[in-house]
Amino acid sequence: MTAAPPVSVCLPVYNGERYLEETLLSVREQTFGDLEIVLSDNASTDATTEICRSHAADDPRIRYVRHDVNRGGLWNFNDAMRRARGRTVKLAAADDVLRPRFLEACVDALEAGGPGVVLAYPRTQIIDGDGHVTEDLNDADLRGDRSTPHERIAEFLRAQAAHLVFGLYRADVLRTTRGLRPTIGNDVVILTEMACRGRFALVPEQLFLQRRHATQFSAQGARQVQFHAPGKDVRFDFPHARLAGELWSAVTTSRLPAGEAARSLAAVTTTWVVPRWRGVAGDVRRAVTGR
Template sequence: MTSRATVGIPVYNGERYLSAALDSVRAQDEPDIEIVISDNASTDGTEAICRAAAAEDPRIRYHRQEVNRGGAWNFNHLVELATTPYFTWAAADDIRRPAFVRRCLEVFAAADPATVLVYPRTRIIDAEGRIIEDLNDADLACDEPTPHQRMRHFLTAQAAHIFYGLHRTEVLRSTRGIRPVVGNDMVLLTELACRGPFALVPEQLFLQRRHAEQFSAQGQAQVAWHAPQASVRFAFPHTRVSVELLRGVADSGLPVGERLRALATVPTAWTLPRWRGPAADVWAALGRQPRSQRAVVRA
């Protein structure tokens, strides 16, 4: 039987939550899926967990890298390995309800044929799996008729979690993929919004975990996630994401008028409302701390 969707699991030293994440993917009630794991040379118990699961489940393909080539490479590599029309990334610490893939496929079938991404509503869980937040995402369809309207919707909402929805594989491959920049999820979503509308599954089928060990909670150490051997000093992570958002629009092939409107959306919906990030980049380049952080240190 030919699979309809690929669930790609990028992982590096994810043993703490990996078994639960894998179980949630294996429990999907959509039977026609393939599960592809790319292990970025983990040094903990990740390999043993993955090999045991692959031995039990013929849908799983396990790929282990000889060296850690960075998180961005690992995410992009999984898209290359996919063999189905639809694709979703499953982080090694998140949970999906059993209906996740099936409902996304059903919404794709009923949606505008130009739709490029479908995602369910999301709840936030903590390290122990307890629900700690319901996201206010009931109106987050981002199905507006123009790219700049779709961009403004999710950029203003800071809705990075929709990145983990179900993508049309061929459209995903038409983008520049995961860029080596903090905020790469928003950059990719921007490129996708330039290609077509999104759609929302009304059920809460995605549980995104927040915990102290995830890279997004580690300040400038986030940069090392992309390139483990690179220096993060002078990386200007917040400034670079705005630049990449603009580049994504510029390279999208949109008609000139709509491209200009989309370019104008980046500073108004993203950069200016988050001016403290670029300001922090400047302070970091000067080897100084922002005034607010110095006050915390003195306290």
């Protein structure tokens, strides 16, 4: 087995033929080339398998795994993370695009920040299904480098900055988390755990193009629950209440000093749970009425 590379890009995919080619090329053409690509195919039934095999044949940095059963997007992400061998890990969606300097800039930011920086992320633009930029995220002043966990948590939860989940992590720190949890909003849950462990570094360049389109599995109402937790009964899953519980657990399982844990729990409550009380009420209504 070859030596572990500095960077692992974990790219799970299911029936991603429409955008996978562009996404893979954007990873393969990074200016930071010392990487592995963990390409995990969750029993796709379209042309995804052929695309994966073609790229794997062309690029020895790709470790292609095809699963015989679709166990859901959450399982596929966590499995790809377990297979990663790099000192740093980037999670990638099969429809997003990285500009060429994404990895180079994030690696530099982690090195410059030292071990206290556990996640580096660039500024982000939103693209549509045709690849056109539709929005510049207002993230130039997003301060993930604040000195205490509760300040960092309040900062990114207030900004609803879930896109940070696609930054570059220190692998040893990422492995101390519980991984992606079986609930909608598991991106903000794992970011909360990482914020309890260290600071985030902003790369001021717009190097990440996050695609938002009508057909993505993780953004289709009730199908969000099935994406993250296959087999769940959506009516009785209580997704918003579960997310609140997972966010609180992200703090309580992080072994913070008692005072900082209390302040971090308060930050979760005031910046996320209370402003979204209607979601919890909707969970109850759906369970009672079926609507």
